[in-house]
Amino acid sequence: MRGKYVLSEVMVGLWRNVTMTIAMIITLAVSLTMLGASALIFTQVNDMKAYYYDKIEVSIFLKPDVNAEQRDGLRAALDADPLVREVIYESKDQAYEKFRTMYADTPALIEAVKPGQLPESFRVKLKDPERYQDIYTAYNGRDGIDTILDQRRLLEKIFGILGSVQNMALVAAIIMAVAALLLVGNTIQVAAYSKRREVAVMKLVGASNWFIQAPFVLEAVVAGVFGALIGFAALAVGKWLLLDGSLADLTNLLTPISWGKVMIMLPLMAGVGAVVSAITAWVTLRFYLRV
C-alpha cells in the first residue's frame, strides 16, 4: 500500500506542474547528453592512445655523410639503452622501397626521388612512449644524427583537438547541469508547497521523515531517469547520423566508437541523473520542509 501511495504521489506531483517537469527533463537530458558525449570522447582518446602508442616509433635520421663507426656506435648505444624496447635499422635502399610502395599511385613523386636520396634511419620503439624527451636529449646533436622525429607529436595534436572537444562538452554539461538542478530544486519547492497541508499533518501525527520526503525525492529521480533516457536517445541518434553517417570517413581514420561503448553510457547517465537529482531534491527539502 505504501509503495502504491508513494508512486501515485510521484505521478500526481509530476503532472501537477507539467510545464516545469518538461523544462526540468529537457535540461537534464541536454546536460546528460553532454556528459555522455564527453565520457565517450574520454574513453575514445584512451583507446586510441593504447592502440597507436603501441605502433608509433621514434625515427632517428642519419646524416648523408655518416660513417660506419658513428652508425655502429649509435646502434650499440640504442641497444644498450634501458628506455628502448626495439631498434630497427632502415637503410637508404629500404627507405626507398618503402617510399615506392607508399606512393605507388603517384608515380610522379617516385620519379622525382632517386634511390640514395632518402636518409637511412633507426626506427626506435620505446618501452614507455611518454619518455620521448629523454631519448631526444640523450641523442640529439650526436655525430652523424640529422634529426630525431617523434610520431607521437603528430598524434598528440589530434588528441589535443579531441581533448578540447571533450572539455567543451564537459563545460556545457556542467552549465546545463546547474540550470537543471535549479529547476529540480524549484519543482520540488512547488511540489512541497502544493502539499504543505499534507506535510503539516504528516509531521504532526509523526510520519517518519523518509515517508514525508520519499515522494518528492522520487519525483526528482523519475525526472532524472527520463532525462537520461532522452539524453541517451540523442547520443545514439548522434552516433547513427553523424559518426556512422556523414562523418564515417573521419571516424574510420580514428578508431570507430562501438555500440557497446554507447550502451554503457545509458546506466552511467541514468545513474548520474537519478543520484544528482535525488541529492538536489533532498537538500532542497532540508531547507524547505524542515522535517
Place this chain on the structure above:
Amino acid sequence: MIQLEHVTKTYPKASRPSLDDVSVGIEKGEFVFFIGPSGSGKSTIIKLLLHEVTPNRGKVHVNSRDVTAMRSWKIPSFRRQIGCVFQDFRLLPNRTAYENVAFALEVIGKTKAVARRVVPEVLELVGLGGKEHRYPHELSGGEQQRVAVARAFVNRPLILLADEPTGNLDPDTSIEIMRLLDRINRTGTTVVMVTHDSNIVNQMRRRVVEIESGRIVRDQARGVYG
C-alpha cells in the same frame, strides 16, 4: 507525565521572552487549562511539548522523555504518542472525514485493514457516525473539529494537546467539543488545553494555570477563569 523546569523561551528578534522561567508539572490523567491573554506565551507551551520549538533555558520532559535534547530523527516516534487539536482544525480539504482520519494512520505505517477497523469506531466515538464520507466543506465547524479530535485520538495517545480548540466555534458547539475532550480525558488520556474562553473554563472546573507576560501567575486545582 509532563514536566517543565525553569523553562525560558525567547523567539529570535523578540524583545522579551514568551516564557520566563516557567516550571509546571502535569500528572497522568490530568485535565489542565492554560489561560491568559493573547501573546502571554500559552501557545508556546504547546509548541515546546511538540518539540516544534526548543527552550533557550530549562528542561522539558514529556512521557518521561527529555524533549529538550531530542534528536530530530526521534521526533516522529515521539509525536505518535501525542494527539493534537488546533483552532483551525487542519483537515485536508480534498479528503473525506474518514480519509482524514485514515491518512493519519496510514502515514505512520498502519495498513488499510487497520484503518477500516479503527476509523469508523473513533468517528462513532466523536459523534460523527453516518457522516464519514462528507468532505470538510460539507461539515459544520463543530463537526470539523470533531474530525480533528478523532484524528488526534485514533492512535490512543497518552497526551492530547488542544490549542484553542473552541476558538472558531460558537458557545454551544464549544461545549459539545469540551464534553468530547472530557470523555477522552476519562479514558485516562492527559489533556492539556490552551484557551482564553472564560465560559468553558468556568464550566469545567478543572486545574487552571494562568500565564501573564510569560510567567505563571496562578495555578489552581479547580479553578475558574477569574
